[in-house]
Amino acid sequence: MANTISFCSETMKQYEWLLTRYPTRRAALLPTLRLAESDFGELGVPEMRYVADLMEIPPAFVFGVVTFYTHYRRAGTGKFHIQVCSTLSCALRGSEDVVSRITERLGIKPGETTPCGHFTLSKVECLGSCDTAPMLQCNDDYHEDLSLEDVDQLIEQLRTEAEGGQNG
Ligand code: FES
Incomplete structure (x- = not known):
């Protein structure tokens, strides 16, 4: 089935530049997925298939990469994707309490999205900021x-932003 989506001309220029920076097309997959995420807003099946066709890579390989990493914005993710390390x-410094507090405040468990589409909660592996x-x-x-008070404050701030923007 032919793709009905494609990169805008500016993104296509960035993609072509990226290809000059990597030894093979496939090696440029991670940054290309970043471009796709930014251009399309999220990575669902049509977006992954488009990247696969563009890069001449099997769609299953692209799907495997997107689902292996937690930092790509997948289809159905809320406006705010909260990823707790x-x-x-x-x-050791209380991430489970942070998750519990967010669950309590938003009514969702890790892996879930609020019915309004504003928030998705995930538990993820190390984000490289272990000293904080x-x-x-x-x-x-x-x-x-983070303290639990910081978490409360963040949720309130995000709620205000979400409701102000009314995006879902
Ligand atoms: S252990 Fe949490 S950022 Fe590394």
Whole structure:
């Protein structure tokens, strides 16, 4: 089936530039998925198939990469994707309490999205900020050295933003 989506001309230029920076087309897959995420807003089946066709890579390989990493924005993810690090440093410094607090405040468990589509909660592996544990990533922003009060404040701030933007 032919793709009905494609990169905009600016993204296509960036993609072509990327290809000059890698020894093989396939080696440029991770940054190309970033471009796709940014251009299309999320990575669902049509977007992954488009990248696979564009890069002449089997769609199953692209799907495997997108689902292996937690940092790509997959189809159905809420407006705010809250990813709580659950690896050792963060676990020792209370990441489970952070998850429980978010669950309590938003009514969703890890792996779920609020019915309004505003929030998705995930538990993820190390985000490379172990010295500021416990921490979470919300979309592109890191929130570090979290107390439960910080979590409450963040949720309130995001709720206000979500309701102000009314995106889902
Ligand atoms: S253990 Fe949480 S950022 Fe590394």
